[in-house]
Amino acid sequence: MAESVSAEQVAAFRRFNRYFTRRIGALDEHYLGQDRPLGEARLLFEIGEGTGVSLRELRGRLGLDAGYLSRMAKALQAQDLVRVGVAAYDNRQRTIEPTPAGRVEIGEQNRRSDALVAGLLGGLTPAQRAELTGAMATAERLLRLAGIRVEVVEGGAPDALACLDAYAADLDTRFPEGFDKAALVRPEEVSGDAGAFLVAYEEGRPVGCGALRRLEPGVGEIRHVWVSAGARRLGLARRLLEGLEGQARERGLDVVRLDTHPVLTEAQAMYRACGYTEIPRYDDNPYAGHWFEKRLSGEGAGPGAAG
Incomplete structure (x- = not known):
């Protein structure tokens, strides 16, 4: 089981947040000396200088409440910085785009x-x-993983x-020989008592997966551990592997x-680093080398799928 977060770690995180937000002027009602607070400035930046973006996409990207996003969009519209309209591809979708004045303002903001x-x-x-900059890259990677x-x-x-x-593609x-989707596990093999399927979500989007199926009494098989290109090098593959091992323990599997x-x-390097030992061929998978x-026995109770 993961160790609990210490009070010292919480205090250090909060102390850094207070210092950084003050240092960059995030608390100023006139962020960067312009006539708007940070929230509106960030929304204008995310809208960008292009031809428009849907409000739904912005809401998901920024994790904002629909009402709050609507109020900020109206504030920018009142300043003649953006236009709100209806998407040509779907009249149920509202889009927002910068006006010529908005594009000038975005350039000045940058x-x-x-x-x-x-x-x-x-x-x-x-x-x-x-x-x-190296420390900030590390912080971003770990915060994304968290x-x-x-x-x-x-x-x-x-x-x-x-x-x-996506994994098959x-x-x-x-x-070199390509990959045939017929080699993928069947849904019934990795559901319920037979096994488990894990999906990793970042901001509501699936970015990774892994499967566990029962091979024989006491023995399970891990399949299809995959992380999307944009979420690699975060440590997510190891987290998925640990989650699958936890699912195996919950099902009484020792190996x-x-x-x-x-x-x-x-x-291969990850599996060896995580305690896996190479063994002789045990299956007829044509893609395996x-x-x-x-x-798993003797390692203690696993965490299962981490939330």
């Missing part, structure tokens, strides 16, 4: 933002700037099938096995 950041970094040496939730879904659920389609481009293609060297096994 100029002032760049100047603010340059001013902050200007007091550091080149080595210190590299250290700071925000991803992993859920158990039915093997035939739409999100499960969509992930498997990915392998079809990576394997889990898996196989992988020879070209998937990064997957390496077979692994891990004994």
